[in-house]
Structures are given as C-alpha cells and as structure tokens.
Amino acid sequence: xIEVKGLRKSFTLGKRRKTRSVEAVxxxxxxxxxxxxxxxxxxxxxxxxxxxxxxxTLLEPDDGEAVIAGADLRKDPGAVRTRVGYVPQGxxxxxxxxxxxELVLQARMxxxxxxxxxxxxxxxxxxxxxxxxxxxxxxxxxGGQRRRVDIAMGIIHEPKVLFLDEPTTGxxxxxxxxxxxxxxxxxxxxxTVFLTTHYLEEADALCxxxxxxxxxxxxxxxxxxELKHGVAGDVVTVGLNGSGPRAAELFDGRDYVRKxxxxxxxLRLYVDxxxxxxxxxxxxxxxxxxxxxxxxxxxxxxxxxxxxKTGRSLRDK
Amino acid sequence: xxxxxxxxxxxxxQLLLVWRTPARxxxxxxxxxxxxVLFAPLxxxxxxxxGAQTYADAYRIYVPGLLVVLxxxxxFFSGFGLLGELRSGVIERSRVTPAHRTALILGRAxxxxxxxxxxxxxxxxVALPFGMTVQFGWLLLAYVMLALMALMACALSYAMAMxxxxxxxxxxxxxxVSQPLSLLSGVLLPLTLAPGWLVTIAEWxxxxxxxxxxxxxxxxxxxxxxxxxxxxxxxxxxxxTVTWATRMFARQVR
Numbered sequence: 001x002i003e004v005k006g007l008r009k010s011f012t013l014g015k016r017r018k019t020r021s022v023e024a025v026x027x028x029x030x031x032x033x034x035x036x037x038x039x040x041x042x043x044x045x046x047x048x049x050x051x052x053x054x055x056x057t058l059l060e061p062d063d064g065e066a067v068i069a070g071a072d073l074r075k076d077p078g079a080v081r082t083r084v085g086y087v088p089q090g091x092x093x094x095x096x097x098x099x100x101x102e103l104v105l106q107a108r109m110x111x112x113x114x115x116x117x118x119x120x121x122x123x124x125x126x127x128x129x130x131x132x133x134x135x136x137x138x139x140x141x142x143g144g145q146r147r148r149v150d151i152a153m154g155i156i157h158e159p160k161v162l163f164l165d166e167p168t169t170g171x172x173x174x175x176x177x178x179x180x181x182x183x184x185x186x187x188x189x190x191x192t193v194f195l196t197t198h199y200l201e202e203a204d205a206l207c208x209x210x211x212x213x214x215x216x217x218x219x220x221x222x223x224x225x226e227l228k229h230g231v232a233g234d235v236v237t238v239g240l241n242g243s244g245p246r247a248a249e250l251f252d253g254r255d256y257v258r259k260x261x262x263x264x265x266x267l268r269l270y271v272d273x274x275x276x277x278x279x280x281x282x283x284x285x286x287x288x289x290x291x292x293x294x295x296x297x298x299x300x301x302x303x304x305x306x307x308x309k310t311g312r313s314l315r316d317k
Numbered sequence: 318x319x320x321x322x323x324x325x326x327x328x329x330x331q332l333l334l335v336w337r338t339p340a341r342x343x344x345x346x347x348x349x350x351x352x353x354v355l356f357a358p359l360x361x362x363x364x365x366x367x368g369a370q371t372y373a374d375a376y377r378i379y380v381p382g383l384l385v386v387l388x389x390x391x392x393f394f395s396g397f398g399l400l401g402e403l404r405s406g407v408i409e410r411s412r413v414t415p416a417h418r419t420a421l422i423l424g425r426a427x428x429x430x431x432x433x434x435x436x437x438x439x440x441x442x443v444a445l446p447f448g449m450t451v452q453f454g455w456l457l458l459a460y461v462m463l464a465l466m467a468l469m470a471c472a473l474s475y476a477m478a479m480x481x482x483x484x485x486x487x488x489x490x491x492x493x494v495s496q497p498l499s500l501l502s503g504v505l506l507p508l509t510l511a512p513g514w515l516v517t518i519a520e521w522x523x524x525x526x527x528x529x530x531x532x533x534x535x536x537x538x539x540x541x542x543x544x545x546x547x548x549x550x551x552x553x554x555x556x557x558t559v560t561w562a563t564r565m566f567a568r569q570v571r
Contacts (some may be wrong), residue, residue: 015419052570056413057413058409058412058413078415081413081414081415082415083411085413086410086413088406088407088409088410089406090405090406091405091406092405092406092407094334094405094407096334096337096338097330097333097334097337101333102328104413105326105330106410108413108417109323109326109411109414109416110325110415111415111416137337153410157414206515
C-alpha cells in the first residue's frame with residue numbers, strides 16, 4: 001500500500017550567513033502492507049513528522065520515490081491526495097465551528113456533493129460517537145472528542161491510507177485507549193494506518209509493525225515482538241548510585257554479558273538467560289565492592305530495542 | 318468551475334467564522350465611528366481653505382479618507398489571521414485535499430474584503446445624519462475601488478506573512494509599509510493643503526491616487542483624472558499582489 005525508497009529531505013535553518021542544513025530524513029526505505037497499522041517510533045525531531053508530511057504531499061522530498069495506494073507521489077500528488085487522509089499533530093478543529101460543519105466542509109473540499117457530504121458526515125458522527133454534540137461548537141469538546149473529530153475528518157473521503165501524526169499526544173489514558181480502539185476498528189475495516197508516535201506503549205500495543213527512526217534513518221523494522229526478540233534474551237538492570245563506570249568496567253568482557261549500557265537508571269546488562277546470570281552478577285558486584293540499590297530482571301521492551309540500536313533511551317526524551 | 322466551487326467553500330467557512338466571533342466585528346466598527354463622531358467635526362474649520370463650507374462638505378472629504386484607512390489597515394493586518402490558521406493546522410487540513418490551491422487563499426481574501434465592505438457601508442450610513450450626501454452610482458463605484466484596495470492590502474499582507482512567518486516580526490514590517498503609504502496619501506486631510514514637495518513625493522504613492530479617486534467620487538466629481546488613474550492603479554496593484562500571494566502560497570504548500 002505504501003512503498004518508499006530512498007526518501008530524503010533537508011531543511012535550511014538559521015538566518016543569512018549562519019545558515020546550516022539539517023537532514024531531517026536521510027534515505028528512508030519502507031513498505032507498508034494493506035490493512036496494517038504501521039508505527040513510526042522515534043524521539044522528537046527524529047524525522048517522523050517530516051516523513052509523514054512528505055507522504056501526504058505536504059512537503060516535496062529532495063530525493064527518493066514513493067508510491068502510495070498505487071499513485072506516484074512525485075508524478076501525481078493529486079491522485080495521492082484523493083487516496084490518503086492525514087490528521088496533523090495537535091488537531092485541526094476550529095473553536096467556533098461545530099463538528100458537523102467541519103465534517104461537511106472537509107467532505108466537500110474533496111469534491112463530494114452536498115447531499116452526499118451530509119450523509120457521510122452523519123455516518124462518521126455515529127461511528128465516532130459524536131452525534132450527541134455534533135451541533136455544539138468545537139471549543140466545548142474534550143481533548144479526546146476533538147481528536148475524534150480530527151480523525152473523522154481524516155477519513156470522510158474514505159481514503160485507502162490514513163496518516164496519523166502523534167494521534168494521542170496530550171490525551172488522558174482513557175481517551176488514548178478509546179482512540180486505539182477507533183484505530184483498530186478502521187484497520188479491521190480494511191484501512192491501512194500509518195502513525196507516528198514517541199510512546200513506546202502505543203507502538204507496542206497498537207501497531208502491527210514498527211519502524212524505529214532516529215536522526216532521519218530507520219534503525220530497526222519489524223513487528224514489536226520480532227524487534228524485542230532481536231534483543232538478547234533478558235535485561236538485568238542494576239540500580240547503582242555513583243559507581244556506574246567502575247561497575248561497567250567489571251562486567252565488560254564477561255562471557256554471559258552480550259552487551260551493556262550505562263544509563264540514567266543504572267547499568268543495563270543484556271544476557272541470554274536472566275535466571276542463571278543473576279547469581280554471577282551478584283557475585284561480581286559483591287566482589288567488586290560495588291554498592292547497589294536494586295537488581296531487576298525483565299524481558300526486553302521496545303525501549304531496550306531503541307537503546308541497543310542508538311545507545312540512548314527513548315524515555316529520557 | 319472547480320476553482321470557483323472551492324473558493325466559495327473556503328469563503329463561506331471564513332464568513333461563518335467571522336459571524337461566530339462578533340467581538341472582532343464590533344471592534345472593527347467602534348474605531349472608525351469614534352473618528353467619525355469625535356474627530357470629523359473639527360474638520361469644518363480645518364478644511365475651510367479647500368472650499369468646505371458646511372459639515373456636509375467636511376464629511377464628504379473626510380469619510381472617503383476614513384474608508385480608505387479602514388480597508389487598508391484592516392487589510393494589512395489580515396496576515397496575522399493567516400499565520401494563526403497556518404499554525405493551527407486548519408490550512409494543513411485543506412492542503413491535503415485536492416482542493417484548488419489558489420482557492421484556499423482567495424476564498425480567505427474575499428471573506429476579508431466582504432467584511433470590510435460591510436463595515437464601509439455601515440460607516441457611510443452613520444455619516445448620513447451628519448448631512449453627508451453622495452450620489453448612489455458614484456458611491457457604488459467608490460465601493461468597487463475600496464474593495465480592490467482591500468483585496469490588494471489583504472493579498473500583500475498574506476504574502477508578507479508567508480515571507481516572515483513570525484507574528485513578532487510581522488507587526489513592525491506591516492507598520493513600516495502601511496505608515497508611509499497612509500501618511501503620503503492624504504487620507505486624514507487632503508494633500509491639497511500640503512506644501513508642493515510633499516505632493517510631489519505623494520504622487521509616487523499609488524494610494525494617493527486611489528484616495529483622491531475615492532474622494533472625487535464622493536464629492537461628485539467622477540470626471541476628475543484621479544478617478545480613472547486610481548482605478549487603473551488599484552486594478553494593477555490588486556492583480557499584482559494577488560498573483561504574488563497565490564504564488565507564495567502555492568510554492569509553500571505544493
């Protein structure tokens with residue numbers, strides 16, 4: 001449904017003499033199948049939004065090819081526009097306009113006739129449980145309700161692909177869960193969903209496949225469980241206070257430690273099997289006279305995937 | 318066809334928005350009416366050298382100037398509205414539709430012009446009890462000229478807003494453009510009172526001609542050369558600025 005090859009985009013920042021070029025997207029390749037929820041996970045400024053905006057025809061790429069729902073992005077952006085829906089970050093509803101008015105207008109902007117636009121609006125309002133307050137001005141809505149209006153506008157022309165840019169940023173947990181259900185429902189109706197997020201839980205719980213992006217490049221691609229399994233068996237996190245570098249040195253080169261990372265939360269050791277590694281780790285800590293507060297074994301999370309690929313934690317951001 | 322339809326859709330939406338935010342409208346009226354009531358009465362004596370004998374004469378000279386100021390200044394500040402909408406995602410949302418690119422900006426500009434012309438009509442009506450008289454046909458022609466000025470100011474403001482998309486920098490830029498344009502146009506007092514050198518400079522200012530043209534129409538001198546010169550100038554300028562703004566917009570948004 002989405003085929004992207006070698007997508008590149010850089011921006012010029014700064015004024016006059018102090019300009020510098022920032023490569024926001026550097027050679028992204030990806031392929032999204034029909035009817036899947038594809039997540040673009042990465043920290044702020046990683047190039048997620050830029051990629052989504054390019055694919056929705058809002059920005060022209062410097063280089064690269066993309067075919068979306070059978071339409072070539074460069075040769076026929078007009079055809080792409082009729083086949084994709086886009087919900088920008090932060091919402092697009094206007095305070096003084098009602099949900100019904102917004103939806104009818106958005107449908108008509110796609111060239112849909114008045115009667116048909118009204119009919120589709122009715123359906124969309126019902127599907128997103130908005131009928132009850134459809135004639136109230138948007139300023140009276142909650143964050144979650146406004147977001148649902150945004151998404152209803154994004155699909156009013158029945159696109160093949162829906163792009164959601166950070167759809168749940170700023171929502172409370174309940175609205176977020178509600179929105180996830182809406183997105184799943186759209187997928188189950190056959191829509192392809194491409195969403196960007198910096199929430200690990202969202203990528204993990206909602207997405208069928210994920211691309212992890214950092215500094216404009218995809219560093220990992222797969223289903224959430226594939227990605228997590230790609231990281232060595234278990235993760236042992238030792239909560240240290242102060243003696244991090246010395247502890248890291250002690251574990252460096254031990255045959256049961258595949259990889260280690262020193263983070264803000266302590267020392268993370270990637271091991272094949274947590275239950276057999278634990279006793280050895282405790283002995284080393286005791287022998288090295290390292291003072292530690294906690295030792296924890298857990299299955300790798302998407303954060304561990306991000307950490308092993310980039311050396312940074314997504315949670316710190 | 319599609320272009321007209323899309324322009325109409327955007328236009329309707331923008332007008333609906335104006336209707337729903339009456340505070341903006343009210344503020345737009347209060348200031349010109351205050352000038353009309355509190356400032357214009359001073360003008361009878363001030364304008365005596367230009368031949369104004371009565372209050373009616375004074376208002377015939379002053380009201381067109383006031384209307385020019387209204388459409389120019391309000392038009393010049395419409396770029397702020399565009400900036401707000403560019404930031405809020407409203408425009409982004411219409412940009413992903415196949416709607417005609419030019420329609421997205423022209424529909425907005427036309428709605429601004431409509432609102433300004435509504436205000437112009439109200440101000441004219443308010444001036445009537447003060448004894449101002451104006452012939453209906455020439456009034457309509459003056460309104461056409463004012464509408465074109467509003468469109469020009471609005472398009473110019475949009476273009477500047479896209480050129481400098483920061484509200485903090487846009488304000489001073491707009492002021493530095495609008496201040497000399499209005500000072501050198503004789504909107505408050507006709508430049509017939511001015512020394513020769515000032516008139517010479519003002520003749521290079523297109524707004525000088527449109528102001529004089531509007532004034533000539535109000536005072537019942539449609540044959541005055543400033544009417545056709547002003548009309549030509551404002552048609553050319555409106556075409557130029559609208560082209561500039563739509564180009565900027567299309568380039569920025571694909």
